[in-house]
Amino acid sequence: MLKPLLAALALGALVSAPAAAADTKIKFTLGWKTQGSDAAFMLAKDKGYFKEEGLDVQIDQGEGSGATVTRIMSGAWDAGFGDVNAIIQNAAQRPDAAPVMVYQMWNRPPFAVVTKAEAGVKSPKDLEGKTLGGAQGTPTTRLISVFAKTNGVDMEKVKLSNMAPNLQEPMLIRGDIDGAMVFTLTSYFNLVLNRQDPDKDYRWLNFGDYGLDLYSNGMMVSRKLLKENPKAVAGLVKAVNRAAIEIGKDQEAGMKAIEAYDNLVNLAVEKRRLQFAYEKLMVSPEAAEIGLGDIKDDRMKKAIDIVVQGYGLPRAPEPSEIFSREFLPARAERELVYTAN
Known part of the structure; x- marks a missing residue:
């Protein structure tokens, strides 16, 4: 009788024991x-x-x-x-x-305007007379007007060209646009993957350095x-x-x-x-x-x-x-x- 009793007790313990909490x-x-x-x-x-x-x-x-x-x-x-x-x-x-x-x-913030070094853009004011490419709706394109106002840039003198994000760096490299409104963490490495030197051959106007402390x-x-x-x-x-x-x-x-x-x-x-x-x-x-x-x-x-x-x-x-x-x-x-x- 002992073995059946032990088995019954063990089964009861299993049934009554709380289940381990799932993650x-x-x-x-x-x-x-x-x-x-x-x-x-x-x-x-x-x-x-x-x-x-x-x-x-x-x-x-x-x-x-x-x-x-x-x-x-x-x-x-x-x-x-x-x-x-x-x-x-x-x-x-x-x-x-x-x-x-x-x-x-x-x-x-990773928001910036990137230009070729040869374009001579050393400050936001130098963007006047330039064509900037950007993807519609991104933070950089949406905030470019605030960036311009903060830094005394006349946006009437800046041409904006709407384009798909994957076209920004190729068009910048070819010279189809003077600058691109970008997300630095993405654009920097898109340039690297296009065999460019983003430090030596490009200049970056980071929004955080020019009044947009986001x-x-x-x-x-x-x-x-x-x-x-x-x-x-x-x-x-x-x-x-x-x-x-x-x-x-x-x-x-x-x-x-x-x-x-x-x-x-x-x-x-x-x-x-x-x-x-x-x-x-x-x-x-x-x-x-x-x-x-x-x-x-x-x-x-x-x-x-x-x-x-x-x-x-x-x-x-x-x-x-x-x-x-x-x-x-x-x-x-x-x-x-x-x-x-």
């Missing part, structure tokens, strides 16, 4: 196709940092850093890597639907996730911060994670893109002061005003509608030390 599933969209600058998300997944936070994160390729916002607003994605300025644009009109930035990664890409989440599962949001931020800080000291670790996610990428180019993102967009005096992931509210307020002007928005959202620091790890855990390797 929370998160659908995450990148800003574009796989790039080295996405390494923190891949590393957090590859090394199990998301898993440690009880998260099962599915990473999907994107359609543009602005499209990240509309993807999340559609309800099909929970979180993503995208442009805070697109949040501002949507929050001005649909405040209850726009996502919230919870980890600001790019402290500096923030840019970071990790954002849906308002639904924010409200229903703040623990998952905190876990996302903790895992991505851990990976981003690690990559600052070891870019090879980031590239291994990129390759594991997409083995078709050009590793040499994407490593340079990863380092470009850190050197040009993430490392800054402000980031050194407040730590990676955070913002300054007064600066964000000014940035919001710039975007409202550039996009002709009906109202200026408050910084608290755009960004939440509620889920940031302690300042000491967000100390970015970057060493190119």
Whole structure:
């Protein structure tokens, strides 16, 4: 009688024991196709940092850093890597639907006008009399009028030519346009892939250097996730911060994670893109002061005003509608030390 009794007790224990909690599933969209600058998300997944936070994160390729916002607003994605300025644009009109930035990664904006060095454009005023090519609706083209006004450029003397994004660098190289209104992280490497030297043979008028002190890409989440599962949001931020800080000291670790996610990428180019993102967009005096992931509210307020002007928005959202620091790890855990390797 003993064996049947033990078997019955064991079966009862199995039935009554609580099931192990399943990891929370998160659908995450990148800003574009796989790039080295996405390494923190891949590393957090590859090394199990998301898993440690009880998260099962599915990473999907994107359609543009602005499209990240509309993807999340559609309800099909929970979180993503995208442009805070697109949040501002949507929050001005649909405040209850726009996502919230919870980890600001790019402290500096990647918006710029690039010209050939031989064109002699050394300042914004030199753009007068030139033809600039740009893709309609991008932040750079939408904000060019604010850039011009801020720097005393008469836009009546500047010709704007609308074109597909993939035509900008080829037309600039051929001399069909004098300059292109671009996203530096993309354009710089499009020139590299076209066997150009973007440092020696081109000049870059970065918006951030000429009065448009904007923030840019970071990790954002849906308002639904924010409200229903703040623990998952905190876990996302903790895992991505851990990976981003690690990559600052070891870019090879980031590239291994990129390759594991997409083995078709050009590793040499994407490593340079990863380092470009850190050197040009993430490392800054402000980031050194407040730590990676955070913002300054007064600066964000000014940035919001710039975007409202550039996009002709009906109202200026408050910084608290755009960004939440509620889920940031302690300042000491967000100390970015970057060493190119």
